[in-house]
Amino acid sequence: xxxxxxKIFLALSILSAVIGLAFLAWILITLFMKGLSxxxxxxxxxxxxxxxxxxxxxxxxxxxxxxxxIGIPLGMxxxxxxxxxxxxxxxSLIRDLSDIMMSAPSIVIGAFVYAIVVVPxxxxxGWAGAxxxxxxxxxxxxxxxxxxxxxxxxxLREAGIALGASKYKVILDIVIKAAKVGIMTGxxxxxxxxxxxxxxxxxxxxxxxxxxxxLNESFPSLTVSIYDLANEPEEASRDLAWxxxxxxxxxxxxxxxxxxxxxxxxx
Amino acid sequence: MEKIFQKxxxxxxxxxxxxxxxxxxxxxxxxxxxxxxxxxHFIVNPAWNKEVPVTTTPDTKVSSTVATTDQAxxxxxxxxxxxxxxxxDDDEEGDTATKTIYGGLVPIVGTLLSTLIALAFxxxxxxxxxxxxxxxxxxxxxxxxxxxxELLAAIPSIIFGMWGLYYFAPIIVDIVGGYQVSLLTAxxxxxxxxxxxxxxxxxxxMNTTPAVLxxxxxxxxxxxxxxxxxxxxxxxxxxIIGSIILALGRAxxxxxxxxxxxxxxxxxxxxxxxxxxxxxxxMANNFGEASGLGESALFYLALILFIISFAVISLAxxxxxxxxx
Numbered sequence: 001x002x003x004x005x006x007k008i009f010l011a012l013s014i015l016s017a018v019i020g021l022a023f024l025a026w027i028l029i030t031l032f033m034k035g036l037s038x039x040x041x042x043x044x045x046x047x048x049x050x051x052x053x054x055x056x057x058x059x060x061x062x063x064x065x066x067x068x069x070i071g072i073p074l075g076m077x078x079x080x081x082x083x084x085x086x087x088x089x090x091x092s093l094i095r096d097l098s099d100i101m102m103s104a105p106s107i108v109i110g111a112f113v114y115a116i117v118v119v120p121x122x123x124x125x126g127w128a129g130a131x132x133x134x135x136x137x138x139x140x141x142x143x144x145x146x147x148x149x150x151x152x153x154x155x156l157r158e159a160g161i162a163l164g165a166s167k168y169k170v171i172l173d174i175v176i177k178a179a180k181v182g183i184m185t186g187x188x189x190x191x192x193x194x195x196x197x198x199x200x201x202x203x204x205x206x207x208x209x210x211x212x213x214x215l216n217e218s219f220p221s222l223t224v225s226i227y228d229l230a231n232e233p234e235e236a237s238r239d240l241a242w243x244x245x246x247x248x249x250x251x252x253x254x255x256x257x258x259x260x261x262x263x264x265x266x267x
Numbered sequence: 268m269e270k271i272f273q274k275x276x277x278x279x280x281x282x283x284x285x286x287x288x289x290x291x292x293x294x295x296x297x298x299x300x301x302x303x304x305x306x307x308h309f310i311v312n313p314a315w316n317k318e319v320p321v322t323t324t325p326d327t328k329v330s331s332t333v334a335t336t337d338q339a340x341x342x343x344x345x346x347x348x349x350x351x352x353x354x355x356d357d358d359e360e361g362d363t364a365t366k367t368i369y370g371g372l373v374p375i376v377g378t379l380l381s382t383l384i385a386l387a388f389x390x391x392x393x394x395x396x397x398x399x400x401x402x403x404x405x406x407x408x409x410x411x412x413x414x415x416x417e418l419l420a421a422i423p424s425i426i427f428g429m430w431g432l433y434y435f436a437p438i439i440v441d442i443v444g445g446y447q448v449s450l451l452t453a454x455x456x457x458x459x460x461x462x463x464x465x466x467x468x469x470x471x472x473m474n475t476t477p478a479v480l481x482x483x484x485x486x487x488x489x490x491x492x493x494x495x496x497x498x499x500x501x502x503x504x505x506x507i508i509g510s511i512i513l514a515l516g517r518a519x520x521x522x523x524x525x526x527x528x529x530x531x532x533x534x535x536x537x538x539x540x541x542x543x544x545x546x547x548x549x550m551a552n553n554f555g556e557a558s559g560l561g562e563s564a565l566f567y568l569a570l571i572l573f574i575i576s577f578a579v580i581s582l583a584x585x586x587x588x589x590x591x592x
Contacts, residue, residue, distance in 0.1 A: 002490055002492075002493070003490060005490075006490035006491055006492040006493070009491070009492040009495075012395055013395045013396075013398045013399045013403055014395075015395065016392045016393075016395020016396045016399060017395065017396050017399040017404070019392055020392060020396045020412075020415075020416055020419065020462060020463065020466065021412065021415055023462070024415055024416070024418065024419040026430075026434070027419075027422060027426065027427070027430050030434050031426065031430070073279075074279045074282060076279075077275055077276040077280075078276065078279035078282065078283060080276045081276035081279060081280040082280060084276075085273055085276055086277075086280065090280075091280070093284075094280045094284060096584065096585065097283050097284055097287050098283045099580075100287070100577060100580050100581060100584065101286065101287060103513065103520075103576065103580045104290075104520070104573065104576065104577070105522070105547060105572055106520065107520065107522045107550050107551060107572075108290065108520065108569050108572060108573045108576075109290070110550075111294065111297075111550060111554070111565075111566060111569045112290045112293050112294065114554070115293045115294075115566070116289070116293055135286060138282075139283065142283065166268070166269045167269060167273075168268065168269050168272035168273070172272075189421075192421060193421075196421075196422075196423025196424075196425070196426075197423070198424065198425045198522070198523045199424075199522035199523055199547065202551055203554045203555060223425055226425055226429070227425060227523065227526070230425075230428075230429050230527070241429065242429070245423075245425070245426050245429060248423060248426070249422060249423065252421055252422070252423060253418060253421065256417075256418060257418075260414065
């Protein structure tokens with residue numbers, strides 16, 4: 001009897017894993033079939049107005065890139081503060097708040113940026129989109145920096161200080177170097193996360209059918225356009241949405257796997 | 268230089284604090300007109316964007332009726348109640364004073380129910396996967412399956428939405444009937460989405476069980492099931508509950524996967540397979556057209572969502588997951 005219960009339980013557990021993998025396979029196969037059938041290299045040449053995706057892909061990259069330029073330095077220095085400078089209550093309060101912010105609903109962050117950037121500027125803009133994504137990114141970068149720095153042995157820091165280096169020199173030249181791989185992986189994963197975000201961009205950057213590098217006006221976004229296209233009644237628009245989703249997912253998965261590969265090699 | 272660097276890092280850390288307070292205050296001040304107008308009654312009021320004749324003070328909020336006409340969908344859903352009044356109001360706008368009222372009950376209920384469905388669906392499967400990864404699978408298989416599950420978590424939510432609408436929902440409709448866009452299909456796709464997240468953090472909690480405990484139980488002749496049930500589960504219970512609540516917090520605020528599937532109409536669901544709306548979806552689909560009191564009401568919803576998820580996440584992080592450490 002005990003053995004039977006055990007067998008059933010193990011079977012159920014394996015079944016769950018199979019279900020989980022089946023969902024992954026189902027989604028990926030759907031994406032590949034639908035995406036590849038509407039995929040064409042002209043998608044990279046034409047803008048959305050001509051039935052291509054060039055402006056959207058470049059736009060999304062710029063938004064995520066700008067967000068990283070804002071988010072990575074802020075997140076890293078905040079992480080350094082928590083781990084290296086802060087003592088006691090304040091540092092751990094910031095750590096907790098950053099953890100909460102990591103799980104805050106992304107649409108709420110979109111609404112916040114709408115109120116503080118879009119309304120004063122008088123309209124949606126690339127800047128607003130990049131700021132919204134940066135706010136999404138900061139807590140993730142803080143979290144990685146914080147936990148990666150905590151893995152650096154104390155002796156390294158002490159050795160640096162014993163040599164007469166000032167504290168910031170020790171942090172920048174020794175501690176960060178030692179934690180470099182881990183932090184880079186974390187940043188890659190954070191980048192992969194924000195590049196696929198839609199909700200914070202809906203009413204901050206919106207999207208545009210045309211190629212644009214002007215961050216003061218509505219800015220082309222791949223994800224927002226996927227949402228618009230997928231809700232269009234025409235088959236052609238939906239096919240384009242599938243092709244765009246395919247490109248987006250491949251991009252996100254490649255960044256993710258690269259991140260994991262780097263850490264694996266390190267080990 | 269040392270001083271500058273230290274000050275800079277302190278400033279960045281403080282930014283987190285400022286941002287969170289800023290989000291709260293901004294949402295509150297943007298929601299203020301709606302809060303003053305509707306008060307806490309907003310939470311239990313099922314009407315959204317509904318025109319009612321003004322009875323007591325005729326001079327208030329007449330102007331806010333203008334924005335309503337273009338939202339045909341919402342008008343349809345409430346039309347069955349007071350069709351005649353509406354037509355009257357529209358015809359003689361100058362004479363009869365009306366005001367538009369907003370209530371948050373429908374999206375709040377939609378958010379909670381879709382999250383509950385997601386949880387009910389994802390919980391058993393996530394537990395099974397976590398047990399498989401932590402205890403059953405050999406190391407290398409566990410690693411590969413673990414990475415695959417984490418990749419599932421990395422797929423952008425909008426992809427889940429599209430896949431859910433065009434491939435998953437039709438199958439559900441074949442089985443249980445009802446609409447393709449409904450509370451049920453939205454909840455299930457949401458469940459698929461939080462599944463990997465929940466499985467991964469539950470596995471991490473289970474892995475904290477000391478090997479000595481497990482080995483002692485095996486040495487006494489316990490089966491794998493008994494070890495999991497009597498040793499691992501009691502040991503990591505607090506952490507597992509924390510993980511589940513954290514996943515719940517994620518599900519509450521999810522926008523895109525739900526936006527494709529929930530139907531986006533302001534109507535309480537009559538059955539589990541009829542369409543409704545959730546707070547994030549209400550914001551995603553109505554923010555663009557909204558202005559005045561309508562926009563303020565959306566900010567009110569955002570504030571409610573922010574507070575709920577803040578509370579849920581804090582509960583998970585600071586009660587359960589701290590205790591688990």
